[in-house]
Amino acid sequence: MLLTDFIIFVLSLWVGFEVISKVPATLHTPLMSAANSIHGVVLAGAIVIAATAHNAVGYVLAFVAVTFAAMNVVGGYVVTGRMLKMFKRRPTQAPAAPAAPVAQAGQNSKVTA
Amino acid sequence: MTGTFNTVIQLIYLVAASCFVLGLHLMNNPATARRGNQVSVAGMVAAIVATGVLVIHLGVISATGWIVIAAGILVGGGAGLYTARTVKMTAMPQLVSVFNAVGGGAAALVAIRDFMSVGSSIGASHSVPTVLDVIIGSVTFSGSIIAAGKLQGLITSAPVTFPGARFVNLIVAAVAVGVGGYVIAAPSMASLGIVIAAALIFGITMVMPIGGADMPVVISLLNAFTGTAVAMAGFVIDNTGLIIAGALVGASGGILTKLMADAMNRSIGNIMLGGFGSGDSAVAIAGPAGAGVQSIAADDAAIQLAYASKVIIVPGYGLAAAQAQHEVAALADLLESRGVDVSYAIHPVAGRMPGHMNVLLAEANVPYPLLKEMDEINPEFARTDVALVIGANDVTNPAARRPGTAISGMPILDVDAAKSIIVIKRSMGHGYAGIDNELYTNPKTSMFFADAKKGLAELTASVKTLVG
Numbered sequence: 001m002l003l004t005d006f007i008i009f010v011l012s013l014w015v016g017f018e019v020i021s022k023v024p025a026t027l028h029t030p031l032m033s034a035a036n037s038i039h040g041v042v043l044a045g046a047i048v049i050a051a052t053a054h055n056a057v058g059y060v061l062a063f064v065a066v067t068f069a070a071m072n073v074v075g076g077y078v079v080t081g082r083m084l085k086m087f088k089r090r091p092t093q094a095p096a097a098p099a100a101p102v103a104q105a106g107q108n109s110k111v112t113a
Numbered sequence: 114m115t116g117t118f119n120t121v122i123q124l125i126y127l128v129a130a131s132c133f134v135l136g137l138h139l140m141n142n143p144a145t146a147r148r149g150n151q152v153s154v155a156g157m158v159a160a161i162v163a164t165g166v167l168v169i170h171l172g173v174i175s176a177t178g179w180i181v182i183a184a185g186i187l188v189g190g191g192a193g194l195y196t197a198r199t200v201k202m203t204a205m206p207q208l209v210s211v212f213n214a215v216g217g218g219a220a221a222l223v224a225i226r227d228f229m230s231v232g233s234s235i236g237a238s239h240s241v242p243t244v245l246d247v248i249i250g251s252v253t254f255s256g257s258i259i260a261a262g263k264l265q266g267l268i269t270s271a272p273v274t275f276p277g278a279r280f281v282n283l284i285v286a287a288v289a290v291g292v293g294g295y296v297i298a299a300p301s302m303a304s305l306g307i308v309i310a311a312a313l314i315f316g317i318t319m320v321m322p323i324g325g326a327d328m329p330v331v332i333s334l335l336n337a338f339t340g341t342a343v344a345m346a347g348f349v350i351d352n353t354g355l356i357i358a359g360a361l362v363g364a365s366g367g368i369l370t371k372l373m374a375d376a377m378n379r380s381i382g383n384i385m386l387g388g389f390g391s392g393d394s395a396v397a398i399a400g401p402a403g404a405g406v407q408s409i410a411a412d413d414a415a416i417q418l419a420y421a422s423k424v425i426i427v428p429g430y431g432l433a434a435a436q437a438q439h440e441v442a443a444l445a446d447l448l449e450s451r452g453v454d455v456s457y458a459i460h461p462v463a464g465r466m467p468g469h470m471n472v473l474l475a476e477a478n479v480p481y482p483l484l485k486e487m488d489e490i491n492p493e494f495a496r497t498d499v500a501l502v503i504g505a506n507d508v509t510n511p512a513a514r515r516p517g518t519a520i521s522g523m524p525i526l527d528v529d530a531a532k533s534i535i536v537i538k539r540s541m542g543h544g545y546a547g548i549d550n551e552l553y554t555n556p557k558t559s560m561f562f563a564d565a566k567k568g569l570a571e572l573t574a575s576v577k578t579l580v581g
Contacts, residue, residue: 013360022141025372027143038362052230065185068219073190078197
């Protein structure tokens with residue numbers, strides 16, 4: 001079982017390296033925040049230990065773990081969403097300058113490339 | 114547990130993990146990044162619901178257990194929601210640190226609680242990840258809290274160190290690892306308690322000597338630690354969802370740590386040994402004097418900017434510290450409305466965490482296509498009429514191209530290639546590396562001595578009145 005888990009762990013690391021190295025520097029803060037939310041999956045672990053707790057110490061530890069993990073997962077996703085919402089191509093209220101659309105079009109192709 | 118049931122749960126974890134990977138993949142473009150976050154949320158909901166169903170199926174949970182879970186989710190989720198909604202974008206690094214702390218702490222608690230219930234009958238294949246989880250999780254917890262405190266200004270951002278500090282660090286780390294080994298050989302709660310204490314102390318002593326300017330590396334590294342701790346928690350309770358998610362975060366944190374360290378031209382080990390990074394507020398060296406430095410008034414700078422055809426703005430740490438992102442955006446908007454081609458050159462360590470400057474400018478409504486990465490913008494400086502440097506110092510110093518200086522080899526923005534350069538700076542004070550910036554004595558450079566926020570507001574006002 002440990003070996004299988006270890007294989008999964010190492011392969012996931014490689015997938016992570018592969019996927020994340022393609023993220024542009026512009027999005028590094030939201031990326032870290034998104035990664036932060038993903039490690040909030042530890043909430044699943046916290047729920048499991050709450051389920052097997054049967055004494056005061058166990059309940060206290062489980063409560064702290066669930067609280068921490070819930071804060072991590074909820075806060076992480078909400079703040080990531082908030083940040084990503086701010087990334088706009090061109091704000092609607094600002095009228096585009098004559099020269100701007102050209103420069104922008106050139107940039108777009110780089111972003112998507 | 115029936116075989117079919119277990120298979121279904123495992124498949125749901127697989128779906129959740131796929132959602133996490135897909136979500137991260139969609140982050141490779143600002144246009145699809147929001148969808149990525151939603152996909153990731155969907156995966157998370159699936160994983161948590163599956164775990165809830167699993168717990169019901171196991172049937173061992175007590176009524177108190179349910180209350181504990183519900184109360185924890187309400188309290189923690191509420192706190193997370195509130196902070197996430199109200200936090201200022203300048204405070205993002207602190208928030209990420211706090212989430213690192215609670216994530217690492219929760220991962221450590223999972224292993225601690227599991228160890229208590231399994232007891233001394235624990236096998237080595239179980240105790241090894243337990244000890245690793247406890248050490249990494251505890252270090253992350255205390256280290257991230259110190260990092261958040263430094264970023265928030267509750268703890269001095271200057272390196273805190275004392276003679277023999279490194280030796281103490283080494284001892285504490287040796288205790289954590291040594292006693293950890295003993296726990297694997299002869300499991301007991303008392304020994305695990307020593308491991309927890311030593312790891313918590315090590316987290317503190319590791320981050321205290323690190324200066325404010327090195328925070329982008331520290332946060333990234335602690336992020337990688339949290340991911341690893343969560344993956345170890347997955348080993349402990351044999352949950353593949355946690356293992357995959359933890360590994361993804363570990364990889365992400367690892368890549369960002371490497372990128373940040375490279376951008377500062379320092380090894381990770383050098384930063385972690387710490388002790389020479391400076392604080393936020395570098396000591397201002399009195400007076401705008403200095404040989405060969407020419408200063409410029411707001412009106413003259415405004416005219417240069419207004420009649421330029423191409424302007425590159427170089428925002429740095431000082432801009433973030435002065436919270437002048439809205440002022441810089443206002444000036445850029447005004448220039449753009451006059452037909453000036455304005456873009457931003459963002460050095461990888463321009464903010465307090467990877468990509469921080471981009472978020473601050475996005476918040477100030479700067480369209481992201483205008484934010485250019487270093488490698489992309491460097492060739493454009495030669496075609497630029499005015500480079501406007503705001504609160505950036507070492508990352509613009511041409512001395513980095515020569516060997517034998519404190520910043521030799523550090524990748525820099527080729528600001529000196531622009532036809533003229535205006536630097537907004539409070540004084541001739543040194544940057545983080547503590548050396549003179551040769552850009553300031555360049556004949557093409559004019560220094561506009563002002564606070565970033567006030568200086569930019571003055572420039573905007575001057576452009577309006579002079580050429581409006």
